Amino acid sequence: xxxxxxxxxxxxxxxxxxxxxxxxxxxxxxxxxxxxxxxxxxxxxxxxxxxxxxxxxxxxxxxxxxxxxxxxxxxxxxxxxxxxxxxxxxxxxxxxxxxxxxxxxxxxxxxxxxxxxxxxxxxxxxxxxxxxxxxxxxxxxxxxxxxxxxxxxxxxxxxxxxxxxxxxxxxxxxxxxxxxxxxxxxxxxxxxxxxxxxxxxxxxxxxxxxxxxxxxxxxxxxxxxxxxxxxxxxxxxxxxxxxxxxxxxxxxxxxxxxxxxxxxxxxxxxxxxxxxxxxxxxxxxxxxxxxxxxxxxxxxxxxxxxxxxxxxxxxxxxxxxxxxxxxxxxxxxxxxxxxxxxxxxxxxxxxxxxxxxxxxxxxxxxxxxxxxxxxxxxxxxxxxxxxxxxxxxxxxxxxxxxxxxxxxxxxxxxxxxxxxxxxxxxxxxxxxxxxxxxxxxxxxxxxxxxxxxxxxxxxxx
Ligand SMILES: *Cc1c(COP(=O)(O)O)cnc(C)c1O
Numbered sequence: 001x002x003x004x005x006x007x008x009x010x011x012x013x014x015x016x017x018x019x020x021x022x023x024x025x026x027x028x029x030x031x032x033x034x035x036x037x038x039x040x041x042x043x044x045x046x047x048x049x050x051x052x053x054x055x056x057x058x059x060x061x062x063x064x065x066x067x068x069x070x071x072x073x074x075x076x077x078x079x080x081x082x083x084x085x086x087x088x089x090x091x092x093x094x095x096x097x098x099x100x101x102x103x104x105x106x107x108x109x110x111x112x113x114x115x116x117x118x119x120x121x122x123x124x125x126x127x128x129x130x131x132x133x134x135x136x137x138x139x140x141x142x143x144x145x146x147x148x149x150x151x152x153x154x155x156x157x158x159x160x161x162x163x164x165x166x167x168x169x170x171x172x173x174x175x176x177x178x179x180x181x182x183x184x185x186x187x188x189x190x191x192x193x194x195x196x197x198x199x200x201x202x203x204x205x206x207x208x209x210x211x212x213x214x215x216x217x218x219x220x221x222x223x224x225x226x227x228x229x230x231x232x233x234x235x236x237x238x239x240x241x242x243x244x245x246x247x248x249x250x251x252x253x254x255x256x257x258x259x260x261x262x263x264x265x266x267x268x269x270x271x272x273x274x275x276x277x278x279x280x281x282x283x284x285x286x287x288x289x290x291x292x293x294x295x296x297x298x299x300x301x302x303x304x305x306x307x308x309x310x311x312x313x314x315x316x317x318x319x320x321x322x323x324x325x326x327x328x329x330x331x332x333x334x335x336x337x338x339x340x341x342x343x344x345x346x347x348x349x350x351x352x353x354x355x356x357x358x359x360x361x362x363x364x365x366x367x368x369x370x371x372x373x374x375x376x377x378x379x380x381x382x383x384x385x386x387x388x389x390x391x392x393x394x395x396x397x398x399x400x401x402x403x404x405x406x407x408x409x410x411x412x413x414x415x416x417x418x419x420x421x422x423x424x425x426x427x428x429x430x431x432x433x434x435x436x437x438x439x440x441x442x443x444x445x446x447x448x449x450x451x452x453x454x455x456x457x458x459x460x461x
Contacts, residue, residue: 008091010253012084018248019071021241023060024279024351026067027286030358032237032350033325033459035061036312041456044322052219052321054136054229056127060238069241071123078122078155079245082111087253088417092381094401101404103397104261105417106250106277107384112178115342115387115419116273117148117233120242124231125152125160134227135159139189139214142168142341143175144387144419145233150182160184161228163191163217167208168341175423189214196220196318211345212331216318234270234342235315235324235349243276250414251280261292263400265415267392268296268305268363269342271349277416278361285360295400296352296363297392299371301439302335304328304348305356305363307446312456313347323454326353330449336439338368339427340388342418346449364396367438371395372431375421387419388427 025031034043049058060069071079090103108116128136135158140146146162153160162184169176169188179186189209190197196216200207207213215232222230233239254261264281266274274296284290296305304327314331315321328347329335335344348356355361368388375391377398378384386394397415404411421428430436 006089006257009086009088010256011086012249012252014080014084016252017076017079017084018245019076020068021071022244022248022279022283023063023067023069023241024244024275024283025064025237027283028351028354030354031064032354035322035324036456038314038319038321038323038454051223052230054124054127054131054133054231056130057124057238060241061236072126075123075126082118083245084249085110087250090382093378096377096381097398097401097405099401099405100408100410101401102410102412103401104412104414106246106414107417108246108273109384109387109417109420113144113148113151114422115144115148116243116246116276117145118151119245120233120239120272121145121148121152122155123242125149125156125158128229128231129156129158133158133229135161136229136231137161137163137218137222138231138233139163139165139211139218141165141211141344143172143179143423144342146179146184146186147175149231149233150179150184153184154182161221162186163189163214165189165209165211165214171426172423189217191217194220196320200317210317210334212317215316216320219316219320234272235345235347237349237351239272240275240279240349240351243272244279246273246276246416247279247281250277259412261414262411263293263295263413265295265297265393265396265400265413267343267389267416267418268298268348268352269389270345270347271352273416273418275349275352282355282360294361295396296356296361297396298363298365299338299340299343299392300365300367301338301441302329302344302346303365304346306365308348309450309453310353310357311453312459313453315347323456324350325459326350327356328453329446330452332452333446333449336441338439339424339430340368340371340392342389343392366392366395367440369431369436369438372428372436374398384417385421386417387421388424390416390418393417
């Protein structure tokens with residue numbers, strides 16, 4: 001198809017929006033390892049997880065065989081407020097790079113929460129509401145997930161208690177106020193309101209908190225309150241399932257114009273947007289129908305794929321969550337301060353971890369200064385101010401396009417633009433002032449994290 005015939009933005013009609021989520025596990029020969037009870041090391045079943053998670057979400061979490069889960073009408077109606085999201089042909093970026101590559105990005109920042117996280121937030125809030133619960137608890141680091149969940153809970157009339165990592169609570173007052181405007185209560189973590197919070201404060205007075213600690217507080221609060229459950233915005237298989245809406249729409253939009261991608265790129269924090277974006281394409285690859293290259297992009301300061309171990313690990317600092325087998329840096333690994341808050345989690349989704357382990361996917365780690373250089377170039381030519389997280393994918397999309405320039409190959413590159421960066425202006429300021437630094441952990445730093453991995457017989461790394 002000639003260049004002109006493909007619009008800048010490929011929109012789907014409302015009725016072309018997916019009616020089911022796709023569960024990639026159904027097509028995997030090597031399934032992800034089961035969640036284990038952190039104390040007994042026994043696999044966790046439906047009943048074991050019920051005190052913490054919503055019933056329907058547990059079913060989704062544990063289901064390795066059902067390929068399609070119908071999206072309930074109420075969720076689809078909510079999706080219609082901001083979906084289908086556009087698949088954009090980055091003509092201006094291609095022009096700027098003078099590359100023969102064709103670049104597309106799927107833009108998920110077209111909603112107030114500013115990221116793809118709303119796709120799973122509404123699903124999780126819906127199932128909590130459907131179960132007759134009063135509310136949900138969660139943690140948030142940079143604030144995108146907390147914001148998304150607050151919006152979803154407000155829509156459904158559900159109470160929402162957010163534990164926000166203290167440093168973000170203090171440094172990102174505007175995120176906090178959006179959540180409160182949507183009716184959520186926001187507590188800086190660690191807090192005095194939970195046993196685990198008090199313990200952490202006693203051991204580390206003056207700590208500015210971490211995601212792992214906020215998770216422990218949110219889980220404890222949910223299990224102690226009647227009618228509450230805990231929800232999580234990334235890492236879990238159910239989240240990746242909901243995020244498959246991104247990939248299904250991308251595929252439908254590409255199919256409309258007969259476009260077949262060669263390379264699909266996404267940033268990876270806990271893996272949900274990347275997993276959702278690649279799911280239908282990876283499904284084709286697993287079924288032997290078509291081949292694609294998939295690239296996960298992570299920060300060099302928190303390199304779970306490229307330098308982590310494939311092992312069972314704790315999902316939180318307080319060790320109240322199940323153990324998951326994943327690519328991990330160890331639950332007590334604290335990444336040095338980098339500006340992509342959403343990419344600072346120590347572990348990675350178990351499905352993606354298995355696929356990476358099986359050689360079906362690549363990963364690269366990039367340093368933040370080069371990420372912001374890519375972000376700025378993108379903003380200048382494409383107009384959208386990207387989130388620092390998303391800019392990791394931009395960086396590698398540009399790198400791949402530049403390789404095409406050298407070889408003259410007209411590859412088609414698709415990447416996930418997960419969100420906008422309006423609340424990350426302190427980071428942009430540092431970059432603009434030339435004060436941004438790159439942190440790469442040493443082998444010793446990493447070893448300290450690995451030393452804290454639990455030993456699970458038969459799964460030694
Ligand atoms: C949270 C977040 C991410 C990373 O989360 P994943 O679960 O890895 O997708 C990426 N981009 C943005 C904008 C985010 O808010």
